[in-house]
Amino acid sequence: MTRARYYQALLAGAVIATVLLFLLAQVIRSHNRNGFAIFHGDLPPIPEFEPSDKPELHEPTINEPESEIQQTSTSNSVPSETPSKQWDDSWNDKNFWPNISKSAQTPASVSTGWTLPTNHISHTAVEKYVRSILDFENDSPPGFERVSCPSKIGSRYSLLRAQAAGSGQVQYFFALSLRQSTGIISRLMSSIIEAMRFLGPEHCAISIVEGRSDDGTYEILAALKMHVEAMGAQFFLTTSSIKPKAEGEDRIKRLSELRNKALEPLKVSAATGPINELAGMFSPDALIIFINDVGLCPEDILELVFQHVNQDAHMTCAFDWILDGTLFHDVWVSRSLVGNTFFEIPHDGSWSYSQDLFFDDPDGRRRFDEFQPFQVYSCWGGMAVLDAAPFAEGVVSFRSSKPGECLMGEPMLLAKDLYRRGRGKILAVPAVNLAYSDNEAVGTKDVRGYVHDHINVSKSKLDQEEIVSWQRAPPAMVKCLPTFDNPSWVEPT
Template sequence: MGGLEVRWPKYQPMESTLRLVGSKIKWRPAQRHLVQLVIATGGLLLTVWLYLNLAPALPSSSYSSSSPSIMDQAIQKHNQTQCIDFDPAPVSEKLHSTIKLEKHTYNNEDISEFVCSIMNHDMNLTAKLDCSAFIDSRYGHLRPSPSASPPIQYYFALDLYQAMHIILPLMGTIIETMRYLGPEYCALSIVEGRSTDGTYAILAGLKTELAAMGVPYFLSRSYLDPKASGENRITALSHLRNLALEPLIEEGKKKNGRLSANPTILFINDIVLCPEDILELLHQRVLQSATMTCAFDWNANGGSFYDSWVSRSMSGNLFFEVTHDSQHWLADDMFFDHPDSASRWDHSLPIQVYSCWGGMVTLDAAPFIEGKVRFRSSEKDECYMGEPMTLAKDLWRQGLGKVLAVPSVNVAYEYDRARDAKDKRGYVDKIVGHTQYSKEEEMVKWQKTPPPQVKCMPVFGRQWWTTPV
């Protein structure tokens, strides 16, 4: 495994000493003054030249420290951007014309155009989604108060592989969300793995644009393949997720780091989504004081919930029943054995669950920074489960079982599936703005203890009950 982290070198001031050698030479007073004037003028000009040419390389630290913050090392601010007034329409058309080709190469000009299309993203062009044209005042409280030394409040984390086909709506949505929240309060960490479709080149190309926004950006590569022969898939996925969190955890250990007192992690899969999907998850985490909030990701036609393998309700069972022959024909009967959750589902209200993921989550960063939890695979003699379930299990062990699934946030992994999910399951603004959506009923009555038992399901055809913590 190899990695490249985007860091900026610490600027070391240069010192120059100009000396006149020739102690045996005797100068007249006028000549001596003239020489001193020339030396002084030269020194002044040298100082001005050093300032104009090297000052921009200084790290933009808000704190005085002998060891600059990793967040400061990850950003060099620029005032210029190459993407002003760029029209993303031709790039979107080109992407859709080549999206089904098995192999397609992109040159440097293509990469630059993709970068600018992300910075000027239009969801109607790329994904044909009817995302809200404006962001509701519902989310105004998520924007931190202006600060002379803005702390990092939101830490976006992604693991991406061969994501070229959805990189425009994915990264464009993240950029748009950052602009709303305040770029100076956001950081972005991406672990890219083994892509051959141009994904890494585009992500690297975003460096200058993110720097112009003031966003610390950490980009690394890993050649670990979770699907490789002999590789434990969940162990590999856990490692990649933890790798994306390394800059956050390192920063959290610093005495004068740039993190806020209560930062939030936003872990996002390679999905197609709207900005309000991200904001609604953040809103629910703050509103409900949740440790973790999850979206709902969907299969084709919005017909069945995708992340059923790692999601468990407060009955300890799957969100819907998967028969022992691995069939999903009961997928419409969500939360079938927990009446309170089923009722909330029918009204698209947030639901406390034992575990979830759904393509995108928000997480309280503190347990990770403090070393209380991490992404991990199952231990020996423990039920074999996905890393979202082991994470939930460890949160419940710590008394942090405020895990919330949010039915108003519906996403998917392809363009057509995302459109199907939004059309069938609903857009955030239409759900929360509906007269039947009760803000009073929206509040969850938290259950402090986990279910007595939780369904263990290494594969869909093998199921049994096990201990929850």
Template sequence: MHRKLLLLLVPTVCILLVATSLYLGHDHLTRLPKLHIPNRTSAIHTCNHCERLVSLPYPPYRNDNKTDMVVVDQGTVLPAKRIQPYISAILDPSSTELPRLECPALNASRYDVLKDMGDASASESGHIDYYFALDLRNCLPLLPRLLGSIVEAIRFLGPERCALSIVEGNSPDGTADVLQALSPFLEQLGFSYFYESSDINPAKGDRIRKLAQLRNLALHPLFNDETKNRTSAATTVLFINDVAACAEDLLELALARRALGADMTCAMDWTYVGPDPTFYDVWLARGMNGDSFFAIPPDGYWNAAWNLFWDAPETKARYDARLPFQVFSCWNGAVAFGAAPLMAEDGLRFRGGPQMFCKDLWARGYGKIAVVPAVNLEYSDGKAEKIKRLKGYTSDAVRGQAEDRVLIDWIPEPPGKIKCMPNWGNQFWRPWNESLQVS
């Protein structure tokens, strides 16, 4: 009788002890919501001085029995419980814990070709075929969509073939906390992640020069001792601004570069200065006639912003048909370009804005630069949703396009002169090769 009573009491006491310990320690726990990722194990870890999360999200392509645990500590700005929803959203495409632009499922059959590099030298084990580069500042709300799409694209391409380089600085909103906390999770996904915080502040001093420095910092891991033997001229660089992009937007830029034989492809980026969207990168984008994408009078009013390519009928026809078209220069929120000019002995680097970068590409014989109007981007989730409703998602825009119509009849020589615009009231034409980099 006593033995039976003892057997009943022992489990009861154990349950009470566990419940009491959890109650007393609940203030120290930060729980990661369930991720819809197969083969995941998770655990909670407590400490006396901080909130910590321990979780191991296994990516779908791995099936092993590792039990390593990842800890998210307090950030400099954000507590761990504020960081964890961003980690969840970035790693899990189906997460709805944080608001973000809704994106369609990837059309795998369209982008499968990107998994085959073709070049034997580029198929070597460990070679970085796709290098994603970003400079981010104070863009916490955008991270679930932007980084979530990049992670989705990398998973599709094959994590072992990809690298992600992010340079952050001057972010009082906690952007840096999330980017730092991501590191062990992304390493578990199997791709190289390079994160650097910089105190270079483009808001003070020479903005263009400092932005060039930040872009070069984001490219630096391409050439450092750790990765220089894993990158080559066959590597594709995807440089992405702080935009609300879907995974298909990024993959389409890479696919278009390959399909067109382009040296560089750009999206179209938009902003809302009123009820209707306006093309954003008008400062630096130039057509093959050397002119801006729309006319801006000296008074600076964008009344003609709706009339894109008003003086370039062939370009306008291709734009209206959502077909890629050649330009002298572009950036437009996101680009894909080959690493070959960067890998040369006198490797190309940013020494000014993107227009200068394109000018240097032309000077080195890389003038196959194209805009892909099927890819339309904006700089916030809410307005990106409006753009996607108006312009269509990339998958909508490319559906049914005939391959022979997509191809570009490349013009080998740049326009003789380019319109310069230091400000709206000071517009003038100069030779395209003025101020070229001297080898």
């Protein structure tokens, strides 16, 4: 008799647990924010390892920015697997673009549409990464520690959403080139997707060039692509065999090729021809939001776009930092409005003056200290907003130096070409501060502050002191710096 009651109790408990799980699933499924679905449920099907594969766990390689400067920080992330075979070369230089003629489906009903090119990462690890990306508000998803971001977006940025509403076109085009990025991908992609949700996914597109990673970066992006498309945004995913740092390569030329490849959908949309599914996709005043492999928050993205639009700029940049926000990173490609590097680099190539930014540009220094935007000759800073039309029309593109031209980085050459075409409204925004790992981003936010620490994100208009008085002409001369110990001065255009 006692045993019968025991089994009856077990059965009743199982029934109650089943009902509770069902109700919980319905709550999660119906949950939404800003009117758009957040997919925390089952992932789309992802090919599993072959049964014979027995990968060993290890920490994925921490991504470093494409720079001569070596990073020393680390980042916590979900363990990946030791590669059991090399990248399949048949996946080189592939385009996985959305099928524009078909309506987006929810991830639960989407077929795979792709297969793993390698055994670099398991289904379980991919699932953890994607879940962390979609779970924006959680600063510490299981297995992840990432920079904390504000859970609410200020009303300051509502105008950006309103400007695109009803157009039926893409207004905001996110572009990235990523390789070995699992160390930063969780917060990076989570913040981008959250910004897209706010702006309206139907008015956003994202284009990523992935560069033969062996840490699972491609596999995570391929799984994430289906969720982004189910939101209503367009996701262009491309692989590339270009290796900018390979021996004998022209690094700037190769980096330029990767950036241009990320912008290829813009060029295709502007091309004339009998069949062009991308024709008319992008608004005539669409904006490019080019983002490096950085830790950032949605407010960083939105503030940079807000400044670009309201200042009527042609190029708008953030500030990127290393060593916990104490050392400005992109000094090689950045020049002030007097044509000099953001801090002085003497002939011995030392960085002993790195803390004295804008020492010979008093107005720039004042505005930098007050976290107000100001005009510069060139910049990048880990993220840049650009007018899309000149790129779509082929008026400008990323490039390397021509014969006889000073050796410069591709962002500086872009600024030079923009000035030549009367598009020299180039803006640096010191309220937006980024770093190249989550640990570094935490330190940078502690030292440099968040956007909302310096900006009233409830005010939808620029304060009078924020407004930049544009200088039409470039500086008389610009510092040429092929190497840090070999400076000279050249004409700006």
